Amino acid sequence: MKPKDKKILKPHRPARLKNTRLLDLEVLDELPDNIKFKAKRTPEKVAETYKKDMQLISGRILEIKSNYQYTIEADNKTFTATLSGRLKQFAFHSKSIVAVGDYVELDIVAEPPRIENILPRKNTLTRYLGSNFQRPTILAANIDQVIVTSSWRKPMIKPGLIDRYLCLAALDNIDAIIIINKVDLCEDREKLEETVSYYKNVGYTLLYTSALTGEGIDELYELLKNRDSVFSGQSGTGKSSIINRLEPSLNLPTAEVSDYNEKGKHTTTSTILIPWSFGGHLLDTPGIKTVNLAKDTKSQIPRVFPGFATLAPLCYFNDCTHTHEEHCAVLSALEEGKIPTNRYLSYVSLLNSL
Ligand SMILES: Nc1nc2c(ncn2[C@@H]2O[C@H](COP(=O)(O)OP(=O)(O)OP(=O)(O)O)[C@@H](O)[C@H]2O)c(=O)[nH]1
Ligand SMILES: [Mg+2]
Ligand SMILES: [Zn+2]
Known part of the structure; x- marks a missing residue:
């Protein structure tokens, strides 16, 4: 027998998943959709006795705090939860096993409540951020739509930038809606129409809005209702002003464009999913303004x-x-x-x- 054949005859041992060596999240994302992480990753570790006293409910990650602390929305309440030891092993290596927007299963008997499973993602919002251009950063998961916000004037509309934001949304596999804000500054509606009609012609939903006069805001409610949205777009186009108009209680800081250039006053630092009072969520994340395409x-x-x-x-x-x-x-x-x-x-x- 040739040594080559011997090798083939060796009894086949089922591959064991050594979870401490799984280095990044992509590996997890490639798992088949219908398999929950628990069953797939560590079959040998899930002892029945350990599971007995759990009471799992499904929830959604609204915010990631430090030290494996997560704000979770479940059963119309919010919980502060931690991560199960098994999932922490992954988190240790990948930093971000859990993303804002992830659907999870939460053991509410545990003290504090514990995330036991992370459900498969529909999509992820990823960006190459300045500090880390080697790997994409996951900003959030399971977001329904990006609201690409531009303004007619102040700052001047830049269709080339709209193209970029639309490409980014398409690459993330997320629907996009286009908003042209500050239409109160527009005296020539025909010109406006002419500038952006292409997007409508090729099938995008496009709204003319004004956070000042309220134009288009009712239509926007209908598009945002019961969905999870994130506003993207250049600084100063009026994203925060529109959001304040939709949900005054949020009272987001807004500022003149020139103020931004000086100091960059309001910078959102953490990523958070905010429930709208009319259903659905708003994702607030600092990374979303970037237009860098990898x-x-x-x-x-x-x-x-x-x-x-x-x-x-x-x-x-x-x-x-x-x-x-x-x-x-x-x-x-x-x-x-x-x-x-x-x-x-x-x-x-x-x-x-x-
Ligand atoms: N005329 C007019 N001004 C607006 C409108 N919406 C916003 N503004 C003004 O535009 C400026 C910038 O608005 P913001 O809401 O802070 O813009 P933003 O998109 O949130 O900017 P960043 O947070 O830097 O990304 C503010 O001075 C607003 O008052 C609008 O519809 N019409
Ligand atoms: Mg803003
Ligand atoms: Zn071609």
Whole structure:
């Protein structure tokens, strides 16, 4: 028998998961959806006796405090909970096994209540933040929609920036709604319409709002109700002002744009999920204003750029970059005037920046 064959004949031992060596969260995210972490990760450790006295209820992480302390919403109450020892092992290595927005199972008999299971995520909101550009930081999980907020003036509307925010949302697999705020400063509605009609034409929900006059706020309520949303967008576009208009009790600090440039007064430092009084949640997180797209997303931009998702599959080449290729559906649409030149130029400049 050749040594090679011997190897094959060796009895097969089931692989054991050595949980202390699992270094990062991605490994967990790759687990099949229908398996809860407990059963999958440490089958040999879950002794029946240990589980007997538990009373598990499902909850949601609203905020992560230090030292394995979590604020959890469950049964319409809030709890301060800790993490089970088993999950702490993972947390030790990955730092962030639990994210704001995670659905969890909470043992409320334990003192303090203890997170026993983390349920599979629908999506994660991730950003490459200044301090850590090597790995994406998970800002939150299970968020339904990003409200891409821009202002007509002060600061001046920048469709190129809207494109970037929309790409980021698409890369995160999160729906996006566009808000053009400060329309009270607009004297030429036709021009406004013309500037942003492309987004409506390709299927985005777009609202004109004014935190000053209240225009569009009722429509916004309907879109936010019973969903989890996060406002993204440049500083000074009026995110906090809109949120205050929707939920005055929050009383978020707002400021003139110029004040920000001087000192950067209000900076949200922690990530928190705030329940709306009308149902659903608002995610407040400092990372969301960033427009940095990671270099490794470059290959996805041709598909996620606003309006390109339906065209890209029609291109002759699978990996068409819509720049020089033959039989390109995007270039044809550009020629036919279905894509405005400005949007296409914004696409090219975005692609080249990566
Ligand atoms: N004219 C007008 N001004 C507005 C409107 N919404 C907000 N503002 C003003 O714009 C400035 C900035 O508003 P904020 O709500 O602080 O902006 P923000 O988007 O929260 O800014 P950051 O927190 O830095 O990201 C404030 O002076 C607001 O009073 C609006 O609809 N119309
Ligand atoms: Mg603000
Ligand atoms: Zn193409």
